[in-house]
Amino acid sequence: EAQVTQNPRYLITVTGKKLTVTCSQNMNHEYMSWYRQDPGLGLRQIYYSMNVEVTDKGDVPEGYKVSRKEKRNFPLILESPSPNQTSLYFCASSSDRGLFAKNIQYFGAGTRLSVL
Amino acid sequence: DQQVKQNSPSLSVQEGRISILNCDYTNSMFDYFLWYKKYPAEGPTFLISISSIKDKNEDGRFTVFLNKSAKHLSLHIVPSQPGDSAVYFCAASFVLSNFGNEKLTFGTGTRLTIIP
Numbered sequence: 541e542a543q544v545t546q547n548p549r550y551l552i553t554v555t556g557k558k559l560t561v562t563c564s565q566n567m568n569h570e571y572m573s574w575y576r577q578d579p580g581l582g583l584r585q586i587y588y589s590m591n592v593e594v595t596d597k598g599d600v601p602e603g604y605k606v607s608r609k610e611k612r613n614f615p616l617i618l619e620s621p622s623p624n625q626t627s628l629y630f631c632a633s634s635s636d637r638g639l640f641a642k643n644i645q646y647f648g649a650g651t652r653l654s655v656l
Numbered sequence: 657d658q659q660v661k662q663n664s665p666s667l668s669v670q671e672g673r674i675s676i677l678n679c680d681y682t683n684s685m686f687d688y689f690l691w692y693k694k695y696p697a698e699g700p701t702f703l704i705s706i707s708s709i710k711d712k713n714e715d716g717r718f719t720v721f722l723n724k725s726a727k728h729l730s731l732h733i734v735p736s737q738p739g740d741s742a743v744y745f746c747a748a749s750f751v752l753s754n755f756g757n758e759k760l761t762f763g764t765g766t767r768l769t770i771i772p
Contacts, residue, residue, distance in 0.1 A: 583747075583760070632699075
């Protein structure tokens with residue numbers, strides 16, 4: 541079954557304690573992204589990756605890091621979490637169909653993070 | 657600055673009737689539009705999309721209309737069914753945004769409730 545898997549689904553942590561949210565996809569997709577969803581703001585892109593070792597900032601990258609060492613995995617790292625990073629996080633992936641072809645992004649089930 | 661807007665946070669519709677969800681956008685560079693559906697505790701799932709070269713796309717009970725001059729799109733669901741109760745997100749993208757970035761710009765969502 542084609543899927544994007546995020547772990548953990550729920551996480552409560554304290555300010556400053558480093559954490560990693562994992563994301564894995566089994567569709568051999570080139571593109572992967574992280575979004576956060578906040579009330580009244582929709583989903584906003586944090587970081588994206590076009591392929592292995594190729595990553596770049598999205599709209600709200602401050603306080604986050606990512607890495608793409610393998611095609612299937614795209615972890616989101618919070619080196620020193622703060623309460624304003626309390627949010628619902630989604631990982632997404634899509635395939636590379638060329639510059640002018642449109643791709644559908646597939647989303648994971650989400651990770652609800654609370655930073656105290 | 658919210659580039660994609662869904663001005664109705666919620667909508668209730670009788671089962672069997674038509675549901676119409678609306679979305680407005682401000683960035684004239686957007687050339688591809690999507691609707692995603694989201695159930696609680698799940699990630700958004702792709703529903704239907706439309707390219708800016710079209711004004712209508714239909715898929716079973718779902719039809720998306722695009723009015724480029726008004727920068728407006730709508731999703732019609734007919735007939736509405738109880739399983740359609742979910743949050744619906746409108747999203748937009750354009751090819752040359754951060755070359756290669758598959759970023760979607762989302763609206764804030766509309767919660768649709770189908771009344772049996």
